[in-house]
Amino acid sequence: MNNKAVILGSNYYIGLSIIRCLGENGVYTVAVDYSKKETYGAKSKYLNEQLIAPHYKENPEGLLKFLIDFAKDEQLKPVLYPGADQYVEFMDAYLDRLSEYYLIPMTEQGLWTKVMNKESLHELAVKHGVLVPETTRPTDKDFYERMEKEIKYPCIVKPTDSASFVAKFRKKIFLVNNKEELDKALSLSKDAKLDVIVQRIIPGFDDHMYTFDAHMNQESEVTHWMTCHKLRQYPINFGASVYTEQKYVQELYDIGAPFFKAIKYKGFGEIEFKKDAETKKYYLIEINTRTTNLNSLLYKAGINFPYVAYRDMIGDPLEPKAVKEDTGLAFRYLQEDLLAIRGYIKKNQLTTGSVIKSLSRKKAPAIWSLNDPKPAFNYFGIVVGKVFRKLFR
Template sequence: MLVASRSTPIAADRSVPGLIVKIGDYPLHHGGVGAIRSLGRLGVPMYAITEDRWTPAAVSRYLRGGFVWPTTGRERPEELVEGLLRIGRSIGRPTVLLPTDEEAAVLVAEHAEQLSGNFLFPPVERELPRRLASKQGLHELCVEHGVPSPEALFPSSYEEIEEYAGRARFPLVAKNREAFERRRRPAVHGTTRIAGPRELLALARGWGPSPGVILQEYLPREQAEDWIVHAYFDAESTPLAMFTGVKVRSWPPHAGMTANAYVVDNPELADMAAQFIKQIGFCGIIDLDWRFDRRDGRYKLLDFNPRMGAQFRLFENEAGIDVVRAQHLDLTGRKVPEGEQLAGRRFVVENIDLPALAAYRRSGYTTPHAPARASGTELAWVARDDMKPFFTMLARFVRPGVRHLWQLWRSRRAAALVE
């Protein structure tokens, strides 16, 4: 079998553009910038939906055109679909869609019939992305197919939580049940660790008569390892690109976005993920979060993102293929070159890894499987051939902090004058 090498040019179809699709206000998204660079370097015309003209994605040298379209995630689906169709008509030719969030992935899947004339995307089952993005839907699928996941409760009333508090094993974590709640009125902000029954009941009083939360088993970090799987599956749920890695740091610590990660070969985990995808019939790009529980020796699936992950550029095979390139090649009828993943590669998100490093050092937590030395480092923002996104990120990232310090200085100065 002939396997392409990194010196062999990747034969991308340059007549088919790519479009970064996002819903919501998160301008500092390095995943979108990574996708623009990845396909843009192959000569694929790249377009993106942006919050304004001065987001990092909007200033990339590889962006052919940007569409300023601020959204909140609270718009009616019909409005969002019509907006996408307008963009499609403006581009003027079939375009590969690249969602960067669950809302966009679900929207595309649930309105595939309307969007298919203008866009190319995997033919995933209509209801599947929404179910996978839901904590409850994912847990039910894991139970159905025998995939380990943390023990969980989906309470329907305060009384149920009250009864559970008397028998639960603490600490535990609370998360929003549905992926989209963060855009509306979330019951909790991110992953919330709950120390005991009194704290649980105090929080639950604010969740209303129908709590939109999941109460989940806490996997102690000193007894666990965080693993990630990224892959692209074709219409037959066959993996055309499969990668595994270990998360070293995240921000916020232990519960947020990946700040630092390494590629580490894990055939067992890759096989588990591929089997699960085959069973549920998913196709497209996936970003999975697993936690290895050393207490029982099992990998437990925490999150299933039915779209590209922000850290996807961590992973590349010997032929230069990442999941975004794999999808574009497959949807345009090109062969996806095979190759082993480049083990030992490191991915660093510059603006969040520094505070994450400080937090992890204070906690004394280390990642056992992280290599002592990286075989190569991929930075989320800095790229020699495309520096404007980095400087734009820096300006937007630093400005709120400078403003906060200025306001603090003024308030203290005013207080001193009053005294």
């Protein structure tokens, strides 16, 4: 295995998890960042090189040239991994040129962007018979009529481009309870030049969220898969996983695998579902196109998705595998889980007793690893530094 693995972004635990999953299997790993600041993932003992390149947004052409120049010096094509949604967007924009020099599972330029975009994903789901929350757009002629009769309040104002929305508002959605709040949310989005849609909220608490994590080969067949069950997220109610257990749910495969096949998806993908508390049906919420936040859990539960992709790309695929049992493992992002717990208890959505009971599961930490502790110590130093500066600002 002489093909190097190039990971875009080591300043978040997703990049760190990719580095560990590959490095533990003897793959030569290279992290590409736009700055060394807060790149705690690069402190992993499994990283061989860290390179500083132009910023993906400020100078995308410069980053493209940097990556091409790097690959030209290699005898074998490196395998390229995005460590964040912004890098997925960059890779999709230049997929035709990058594919000349890198091994990338996705071959259809634009498909990543299409499934990341909430509006076009909604259209794909409807086309292929997958349930999605009822949705309307501010530009629809019957917008307010549909709001009253179909969507109703409370509802969510959701961006079509999540990364840009989160960067602007530091939240994933606007929760609105009436027409006045709706108009304010739409106005804020319009002022920020961000497109949004409005969706019905599927009944059910945060523990009604599930994921279907899978790798599709070059024929878009699922070769490896696992399902997970969210227990807590942050921000609470509409946020990212901070405490999630691996849990086998066959129905998620039965919905997700045919959908991935139908849209000709390749490589890793994670579908987030919400189970309707009233009808018990699963609704597609979104798709993550890069290695997921839960990667440390997926790995400990039995499937090393970054390595699966690596072996697939170099033409030496691993044997298919599915985890069809409950392992008792849970992913935990400690810092944000503590914030989530505080929020749930404050709003009387969880009790202290139920939280304590949930912590009995074996953990798959987001950052900490006894075999590779330096990233966690470095991350702790970063957090302490931020707190110190905030206190004495």
